[in-house]
Amino acid sequence: MSIDAVARLDREELRTLLAETIDADASEVGDGTDFVEELGVDSLMALEVVVVLERTYGIKFAEHEMRSVRTLDSAYAEVLRKLGESP
Template sequence: MTAQPFEKLDKEELRRTLADVIDVDATDIEEATDFVEELQVDSLLLLELVVVLEKKYQVKFTEQEMRTARTFSQARALLERKLAVSA
């Protein structure tokens, strides 16, 4: 099964995807939830998150982008920008 380009980012689907990878309940991820400070996401888990998102949404993240997206809101905004560019 090949992934299809996404036209619009589903916020709740993104929340569930992140929660699955981090192994937390989706309700634990709010707009300002800091992945590192609040959910104890380490560098290996962050890399896993990036790989999952890149595959699912057919985008690529730079190392700098990965470092700056520390909250759900920042990650969503970054992914929305990436999807807009690739559309």
């Protein structure tokens, strides 16, 4: 994974982006807070989270990968992995 990919991903910026997308306060988005179970995010909003991540970081999620983005930790790990896959 390139240093540039890691530099492009800041955990606190990601927390703020996710909070804005799901209409929550950033303080509510803990590292392991489940968006669906704990913050009431529905399937349409969950899809919006993935779309925002794709646009912001220039990545693409396969349909089966979308379901894994349910916490800040999982979003961070998936985006970091995808940035590492980028040419």
